[in-house]
Amino acid sequence: MERIIVKGGRKLSGSVKIEGAKNAVLPILAASLLASEGQSVIRNVPELSDVSTLADLLSILKADVEVDKTKVIVDASNELSTHAPYELVSKMRASMLVMGPLLGRYGKCEVAMPGGCAIGSRPIEQHLKGFEKMGATFNTMDGFIEGKVDGRLKGAKILLDFPSVGATQNLMMGAALADGITVIENAAMEPEIVDLANYINRMGGKISGAGTGRMRIVGVENLIGTKHQVIPDRIEAGTFMVAAAITRSEIEIQNVVIEHLSAVVSKLEEIGVRFVEDGENVRVIPNEVLKSADIKTLPHPGFPTDMQSQMMALLLSVEGTSILTETIFENRFMHVTEFNSMNADISLQDNHAVIRGGRELHGARVKATDLRSAAALVLAGLVAEGYTIVTELKHLDRGYVNFHGKLAKLGANIERVSDESEDE
Numbered sequence: 424m425e426r427i428i429v430k431g432g433r434k435l436s437g438s439v440k441i442e443g444a445k446n447a448v449l450p451i452l453a454a455s456l457l458a459s460e461g462q463s464v465i466r467n468v469p470e471l472s473d474v475s476t477l478a479d480l481l482s483i484l485k486a487d488v489e490v491d492k493t494k495v496i497v498d499a500s501n502e503l504s505t506h507a508p509y510e511l512v513s514k515m516r517a518s519m520l521v522m523g524p525l526l527g528r529y530g531k532c533e534v535a536m537p538g539g540c541a542i543g544s545r546p547i548e549q550h551l552k553g554f555e556k557m558g559a560t561f562n563t564m565d566g567f568i569e570g571k572v573d574g575r576l577k578g579a580k581i582l583l584d585f586p587s588v589g590a591t592q593n594l595m596m597g598a599a600l601a602d603g604i605t606v607i608e609n610a611a612m613e614p615e616i617v618d619l620a621n622y623i624n625r626m627g628g629k630i631s632g633a634g635t636g637r638m639r640i641v642g643v644e645n646l647i648g649t650k651h652q653v654i655p656d657r658i659e660a661g662t663f664m665v666a667a668a669i670t671r672s673e674i675e676i677q678n679v680v681i682e683h684l685s686a687v688v689s690k691l692e693e694i695g696v697r698f699v700e701d702g703e704n705v706r707v708i709p710n711e712v713l714k715s716a717d718i719k720t721l722p723h724p725g726f727p728t729d730m731q732s733q734m735m736a737l738l739l740s741v742e743g744t745s746i747l748t749e750t751i752f753e754n755r756f757m758h759v760t761e762f763n764s765m766n767a768d769i770s771l772q773d774n775h776a777v778i779r780g781g782r783e784l785h786g787a788r789v790k791a792t793d794l795r796s797a798a799a800l801v802l803a804g805l806v807a808e809g810y811t812i813v814t815e816l817k818h819l820d821r822g823y824v825n826f827h828g829k830l831a832k833l834g835a836n837i838e839r840v841s842d843e844s845e846d847e
């Protein structure tokens with residue numbers, strides 16, 4: 424079994440380079456199916472298991488896909504299949520994002536039901552209601568959601584009950600090839616939405632208002648493959664900001680768009696971390712003594728849920744009581760039990776975690792419960808007494824490229840081992 428072993432107590436120094444954003448590249452790869460002509464060349468793609476899963480799904484749908492390290496070439500000009508099988512959809516919920524392109528291009532799709540996942544139930548009724556407004560009908564049969572449109576999707580006015588990232592992405596992809604104009608009100612405003620809109624517009628799409636709560640999409644007849652460079656991963660960057668803060672070390676983070684991290688930066692400043700920007704790089708300079716803080720996760724531009732567990736690790740190292748409130752996913756606190764087994768003092772009251780910080784953390788054998796908690800447990804290990812062993816690394820590999828290697832380069836005492844490497 425693979426695990427990361429980290430011995431706490433070392434300071435970090437030096438610089439670390441951020442990869443392309445997982446949560447941007449997955450919808451972009453799904454959107455490459457919209458192009459009935461030409462190839463899409465996507466660069467700055469992180470080498471993650473989620474990217475391989477989506478590349479496999481595109482191939483099963485009969486697109487030609489070539490993955491060459493951080494470059495992915497997709498040619499979807501073939502006649503595609505509209506059937507997304509359970510094995511891939513169940514591996515990764517982002518697979519649901521092929522629904523929009525398939526409905527937009529073919530007026531039909533059969534996508535396996537994704538089910539819930541460890542962090543919460545993750546319903547998709549906002550996606551389906553939006554497509555219904557555009558003329559689609561849905562049937563659930565043998566574990567598949569079958570969507571059908573008579574002719575093409577029709578432009579419509581859609582008001583989302585909640586600014587769902589996935590629903591906004593799915594609907595904007597479908598609307599890009601719809602007949603007429605679609606307006607999405609209460610749209611998600613995440614930077615990954617803007618990156619997707621930029622890609623679709625470069626393919627010949629007509630999307631305006633991405634990054635605001637009101638998007639307008641003028642449907643076009645067809646889209647053509649294009650080149651695109653994926654934005655840097657704001658969550659990976661935020662994770663390394665926390666690595667600097669938790670070890671009270673100054674490091675440089677390269678390839679960051681700091682505006683994408685406004686809420687994280689502003690919270691870290693409140694806690695006692697300074698930032699010095701230099702173009703695409705940022706120096707992270709924490710005070711020796713940090714302050715406790717209360718944090719509530721919210722849709723962008725609020726504090727991202729994907730940084731909640733890493734901030735919890737940081738707040739454990741800070742004297743005083745902090746309250747972390749999770750409003751996006753009802754079950755995204757599974758790391759609390761793991762932190763408590765490291766001598767943390769965290770109690771849960773509904774969707775609030777009350778963190779009594781400043782206790783010495785003790786190294787322990789802990790289990791990653793989702794990809795961000797995997798990173799957060801490693802971060803806690805950087806300052807725990809003795810050895811922390813983090814298992815279930817399949818979660819980490821979904822979202823972080825060479826996480827232990829990057830930390831080791833910054834000076835952490837960390838290694839990744841498997842039973843085979845120990846036998847050698």
Ligand SMILES: CC(=O)N[C@H]1[C@@H](OP(=O)(O)OP(=O)(O)OC[C@H]2O[C@@H](n3ccc(=O)[nH]c3=O)[C@H](O)[C@@H]2O)O[C@H](CO)[C@@H](O)[C@@H]1O
Binds near residue numbers: 547549750
């Ligand atoms: C708003 C938000 O922070 N979304 C996060 C969410 O995106 P993701 O696209 O996975 O999730 P959504 O934004 O759609 O979901 C956010 C919330 O809306 C609810 N919901 C969603 C769709 C729907 O049809 N019905 C419904 O009730 C979900 O249960 C959840 O409580 O997970 C990603 C991975 O962690 C993050 O990168 C996104 O930032």
Ligand SMILES: C=C(OP(=O)(O)O)C(=O)O
Binds near residue numbers: 516517822
């Ligand atoms: C939970 C995450 O991703 P996914 O929605 O793909 O599970 C994440 O990026 O933190």
